[in-house]
Amino acid sequence: MSEFIRLDPPVIAEIVAICDTMLAEFESSRIRAKNLVSANGFGDLESARQLAAGYSRKGAGTPESAYERIEQFIETLTQLRDAFAAGGEDFLDTQFDWARALDTVDRDM
Template sequence: MSEFVRLDPHVIDEIVAICDTTLDELRSARRITDFLAIGHNFGDFESSKQLAAGYARKGAGTPESARERVEQFIEALTQLRDAFASGGEAFLDAQFDWTRQLQNIDIDA
């Protein structure tokens, strides 16, 4: 794209700070997904083991799992933050890429 966006430094700092705060929360959420794989507290019954296995699948290891979804959001938001941190110069080029990434995250799966 030939267009150019220039943002005031204080606006860039605010946007980057918001992105960093959100990324910290997403990283925390990613750590929480690790607990979904812990199934020994469900008991020794076969149905308990099946329930634990279901939580483990929803936690990580499949394209639809919580961990992978959080990773997708982290990746997209990191690219957005980096685009803003560049002073807006990369924002227009990155805009469509991160928008496409966010739209491709199927939150209903």
Template sequence: MGEFVRLEPHVIEEIVAICQTTIEALEAARDIANNLTDTQGFGEFESAKQLAAGYSRKAAGTPESAQERVDQFIVAFTQLQDAFASGGQAFLEAEFDWVRQLQAIDPDSAV
């Protein structure tokens, strides 16, 4: 990286706190996502069982499922938090790799 960016300690602390708040919210979302696999109540018809199985797959078990997406965001924000907690230098040295990670999780995002 050719340019040098200096972050004030209070800015780093604020960013770390924001990351922690985001991680806590994502962990709460993970708890909710874990319950999405409970797809009872669709009935006993074969089409109802297929519908329940489809919803269950969207909840967990594939890279695009709710549980895995939330876990991916938790990992990305934890890495971002760790990078800033190290004084911000690791963030700058990573050449914004966390942005690429977030974009890979949600390619439609405009991060």
């Protein structure tokens, strides 16, 4: 793009700090989501095993699962943070890419 966006250094630092805080929360969520594949305590009936398997699939292992969605958010937010950390110069080039990625994740949910 031929357009250029310039952000003041304190604004960039604040945006990057916000992104880092969000990324830390997503990392914590990713760790918890990884444990969602262990759906225990439903019992020994066939219907209980099927229910546990369904919850496990929602936790991790499929493109629509919680773990994979969190991974997608982390990747997109990291790209956004890096674009801002570069002083905003890369933001216009990447803004539509990350916005499209977030929109795709949101629509798939």
